[in-house]
Each structure stands twice: as C-alpha cells, then as structure tokens.
Amino acid sequence: MQSLSNNDIFIYEHRVSYAETDKMQFLHHSNYARIYENARWEYFRSLNISYSKIEELGIMMPVINMDFHFIKPAFYDDNLQIEVSIENLTNVKISFKYATIKNGETINTATVTLAFMHSNSGKPTRTPEFIKNALQNQ
Secondary structure (H helix, E strand, C coil): CEEEECCCEEEEEEECCHHHECCCCEECCCHHHHHHHHHHHHHHHHCCCCHHHHHHCCEECCEEEEEEEECCCCECCCEEEEEEEEEEECCCEEEEEEEEEECCEEEEEEEEEEECEECCCCCECCCCHHHHHHHHCC
16 A cells, blocks of 8 residues: 655555564564665556656666665565655666655655666666656646
8 A cells, every 4th residue: 555645755665574583573674675776666656657668768777876774674575555655866867765654653764766767778878757747746
C-alpha cells in the first residue's frame, strides 16, 4: 500500500520477510537498496511515470550514489513505512531521500542518486520533460 501525503512525500509500506533477515535476526542491510528501489518506482507509478516508458525513450537510470544511515534495526515481521521524496532534480540526475519509519520512529535514512543516460551510448542525457512535469505538478 502506498499514498501521497503533503504533496511531496510518498509513503510505501513494507513488511519484513524472514528471508530478508540475517543471523542476528536484523533486516539485512543489503535489502534496504531493494526496498528503496521498490518504494521509488511505486512513487513514480503514483505520478504515472513508468520505467518501461523511460526505457522506450532509450533512457536508463543507473544508480550513481547511495548513502545509508542505519540508526536502529528492523526485524522479521516488522511493518515499515518508507517515506520517499525528491531531494534534488537536475538536468541529468535525480536524488531521492528516504526515511524508514518503524512504530513512529526513524530507523534508517538514505539518499540515492540516479543519472539519466542514453541506453545505446551510455552517455548522460537530459531529464525527460514528462518526468519534470509530473514532479512539478504533484
């Protein structure tokens, strides 16, 4: 389940599965990247932006930076709310800001930056106008 609140924060819900935990019974740190990716694309879907449409335009969006801050652990069966927002949008890249909330408390924060690039050449390209428009009109 997901929803928009305050017109700039998207909320994505995730329940921690047993397979996502490690021997310490924590949500393994590597899973945050996958969870944040799911949250990011659900946020985009809520704005009628699909990755398949981006790919049809010959554009890819590789991750170029990830910065995670682990505050407290999550455990099996915890219900997490992931807050997603745009931190920065330039002509060639976009940065997302995340906060993972468990029982009203922030347990993880992150910033993930993606670049816009031509799928054929691998060179940077401008942010598609329909993405700029969707983000400005939210």
